[in-house]
Amino acid sequence: MTRSAQNLLLMTVGAAVLWITLGSGEYVNYVKPGFRYLLAPAGAALIALGAAGLRREWRENTAHEDAAREGAGHDGTVRHDEARGAAAHDGGHGHGHDHSRGPRVAWLLCLPVLAIFVVAPPALGSFTASRGAGRAAPPPAPPAQGFGPLPRTGGPIAMTMGEFIGRSYEAQTGDPASFTGVPVRLTGFVTPREGGGWQVTRLKMACCAGDAIPFPVIVRGLPRPPADSWVQVDGTWLPPTSGKAETGVHELRGSSVRRVAKPKNPYE
Amino acid sequence: MMAMTEPAGLRTADDDLLPPADWAPRRTLAPGTRAAWIFALLALVLVSGRAWAAPLIDARALDAWTTVFVAICVQALPFLVFGVALSAAITAFVPPTFWRRALPARPAAAVPVAGALGAVLPGCECASVPVAGGLMARGVAPAAALTFLLAAPAVNPVVLVATAVAFPGAPEMVAGRFAASLLVAVLAGWAWALFGKGEWLRVPSPPHGAGEGRWEAFRQAMRHDIMHAGGFLVVGGAAAATINVAVPAAWVDGVAGVPWVPVLVLALLAVLMSICSEADAFVAASLTQFSPTARLAFLVVGPMVDLKLIALQTGFFGRRFAIRFVPLTLVLAVMASSLVGGVLL
Incomplete structure (x- = not known):
């Protein structure tokens, strides 16, 4: 891998990072929103590094041409280490290891760039959510002061999937009356369940999409919208029917479902 | 930077890692012939993929794979860039004499100090091998230089911050990584001081001064490290995405149920994947199916033993060194992470 290729590759990777962070905003499909404060400087640093390398190379080339034109005398001052070193190693029988030539493995850096620009992978959806079905995500810990009491009058209360599951877990293991009959509104994507029925799901990301775990809530009493469509479901918490208190399954008796646009941050 | 620490006339496997050139007979095919073979191979892969793999691959699985792959790369990149910048700055701006003054003369005493230095100074693992070689060439005891080689990539501040970001709400993972890695580095150094024989180790010849400006050295070191x-x-990232998407959950649960096996599986995975220590915490965090101790083993083994480090160490210090030092480190790392994981996690 030549020096120019390395410098260009650095700039391409930097540009791809800047594009998903500042340009398209697609970075929220992959990492948490706060990560942009790290991504943008890193992308800028890569571009600066590649640009400095290209500029240096360009100046060396002109210096070489000048030296060639003048015929002699410049050898001591012209920097020719990198360029000539690289040429000498092309044969593959050079001795040591010249830092102007990059390793072949570096070409792999093109893959994420290609994936970003060509595929533009979407946020994770029902495929990941149903894969995690065997592993029940632990209910999120309640806030330090506990979940506050909910008003029972007025419209449905919008809450995150995490809060719903946390409250449902508390109601299952403690006092069911605290959560029974309260109208709530959940936003998530549709995951079909094996053997019929569906659940509204949101993926919880600890750090990046690689560690996303699903927060599913089974919806009863409503027809299933298409898989992976984003919906807003109104309904009330459904207490577990069997005698078991802690089921690890959280259900909602739906009263209405509405298709909505995908939220800006698809994760929780 | 490495131009300063690099001994002349030494064939390191650094440039064409995996495998180093002397593991296989050198190819003498003409470039045209080679390209034709590569394209024939590519065509074969495409045809067989179309015939057998395509009907099995769910488009949603492919999407999920790509998302996880890009996510791990994007997540790790800032830490890679800043870690490499810091390590390049140290290589370019910290004078060589600093090391001799900072380390005690007796090897047994120098080993823990070298471990502590490694914990303070960020160094990429690709950089730490040549830096350790440079330390030996400048008269630092090999045991201390080897401790630094193990500690610098494993327990430096950048790596610990990256681990804390990757495992939010789990400071014990950061503490465990720090404790286990430092333990391995110091124990390996002492073991080498006690039992190591001089003839096993090819100490690189002293560096020859290179007439580089410091900024130029910095820039080249940074580019070199990012490329590697x-x-x-x-x-x-590709391997982790494949495990995440393609390996059936039942397999992983089966493996995870047996004592010791998950630790060994993730240790082996760390060796094979050869991820940079600034980035490996994000891969470990994505392996949610495994126990915390197994993931700790992944984090402790990865910066100390992996394919690219084996290649680098063989290139710098010789084969007789690598066949002794690599198993020693691997065994110590697995034991230390099981121990620390059992206590902390």
Whole structure:
């Protein structure tokens, strides 16, 4: 891998990072929103590094041409280490290891760039959510002061999937009356369940999409919208029917479902 | 930077990692012939993929794979860039004499100090091998230089911050990584001081001064490290995405149920994946199916033993060194992470 290729590759990777962070905003499909404060400087640093390398190379080339034109005398001052070193190693029988030539493995850096620009992978959806079905995500810990009491009058209360599951877990293991009959509104994507029925799901990301775990809530009493469509479901918490208190399954008796646009941050 | 620490006339496997050139007979095919073979191979892969793999691959699985792959690369990149910048700055701006003054003369005493230095100074693992070689060439005891080699990539501040970001709300993972890695580095150094024989180790010859400006050295070191570490990060991201998407959950649960096996599986995975230490915490965090102790083993083994480090160490210090030092480190790392994981996690 030549020096120019390395410098260009650095700039391409930097540009791809800047594009998903500042340009398209697609970075929220992959990492948490706060990560942009790290991504943008890193992308800028890569571009600066590649640009400095290209500029240096360009100046060396002109210096070489000048030296060639003048015929002699410049050898001591012209920097020719990198360029000539690289040429000498092309044969593959050079001795040591010249830092102007990059390793072949570096070409792999093109893959994420290609994936970003060509595929533009979407946020994770029902495929990941149903894969995690065997592993029940632990209910999120309640806030330090506990979940506050909910008003029972007025419209449905919008809450995150995490809060719903946390409250449902508390109601299952403690006092069911605290959560029974309260109208709530959940936003998530549709995951079909094996053997019929569906659940509204949101993926919880600890750090990046690689560690996303699903927060599913089974919806009863409503027809299933298409898989992976984003919906807003109104309904009330459904207490577990069997005698078991802690089921690890959280259900909602739906009263209405509405298709909505995908939220800006698809994760929780 | 490495021009300063690099001994002349030494064939290191650094440039064409995996495998180093002397593992296989050198190819003498003409470039045209080679290209034709590569394209024939590519065509074969495409045809067989179309015939057998395509009907099995769910488009949603492919999407999920790509998302996880890009996510791991994007997540790790800032830490890679800043870690490499810091390590390049140290290589370019910290004078060589600093090391001799900072380390005690007796090897047994120098080993823990070298471990502590490694914990303070960020160094990419690709950089730490040549830096350790440079330390030996400047008269630092080999045991201390080897401790630094193990500690610098494993327990430096950048790596610990990256681990804390990757495992939010789990400071014990950061503490465990720090404790286990430092333990391995110091124990390996002492073991080498006690039992190591001089003839096993080829001490690199003293560096020859290179007439580089410091900024130029910094720039080249940074580019060099990003090129190496970035390529391996992509390999690691692809492997982690495949495990995440393609390996059936039942297999993993089966493996995870047996004592000891998950630790060994993730240790082996760390060796194969060769991810840069600034990025490996994000891959480990994505392996949610495994126990915390197994993931700790992944984090402790990865920066100390992996394919690219084996290649680098063989290139710098000789084969007789590598066949002794690599198993020693691996065994110590697995034991230390099981121990620390059992206590902390």
